Amino acid sequence: MSDGFVRLYRRGWSPESARRRVESLAAAGLVLGHPDTGRITAISGEPETIGEQVELDRADLLAAMGSLGDKRFTFQYWLADDRDADVICTLGRVGPDVVVEDYDLDGLGGPVHRIGQDGVIRRLLAEFQATGAAAVGLVVDRWGPSLDTDLDDIVVGGPTPVTVWPELLVLRPEVAHRHPELSNPVPYGDFLAFDSDGILAI
Incomplete structure (x- = not known):
């Protein structure tokens, strides 16, 4: 287990960009519906039900992603080729014009066995590049030591x-x-990368 994460920062978040992200990740094998059941689930952030799965259909989930307000919105992706592996994604605003997509690496491999992590990281590096001029920054922390750092402010x-x-x-x-x-x-690309672990070569 790990507290690792990948964060993509971008401008211009909209219903259309949310739909494109979901479709692009699905083409890469990271899908909204569970591979066996097809269930699509958000994760409740309400105090009385915090952490519980909330089943939604695709249209409602895309609407919630696209109409992101001041509250964060959390939901699950699934690896299409691994019915037991999910990636929790939390969307939130960083100031008035930047959105962060925070992808959790929990349960995807430890310090030695990194294959699960690498597969997700590779997909998200491609998503960052595909974001083009709207991209603002990217963070990959495999094990979570920087969780207490205000990375949003830095980026x-x-x-x-x-x-x-x-x-x-x-x-x-x-x-x-x-x-x-x-x-x-x-x-x-148009950025500078500080890569202490060879992640860009994954």
Whole structure:
């Protein structure tokens, strides 16, 4: 088990971009419906039912994703080729114009056996690249030590220093240059990547 995660940051979130993300991930084998039952489930964030699965149809889930308000919205993806492997995704706003897609790596492999994690990370790296000009930044933390760091603030250009490094931190160059504590960046499209674990080569 791990507390790892992948976070994609982007501008221009809309019902259409939500639909495109779901369709693109489905083509890569990360689907909304459980491989056996087809059930589509959100995860309740309400105090009286927090953490419980809430069954939705596809249209309602896409509507909830596309009309994201101030509250976070959490739901499940499933690996089409592994009926027991799910990836919980939480959508939330970071300021008025940036949305973060937070994908949980819990249960997808430990420090030695990384195959499950790598498969999901590889798909999400492709999604980041496909986001194009709307992309803002990317974080991959395999085991979760940076959970207590305000990564949202760092990625959007805030003053929070990077005191705990995730394995991969992809920033716009103007943001990266504000962090002299980071070193050895490599170009990654229009971004600079700080990759301490060879994740870009997965």
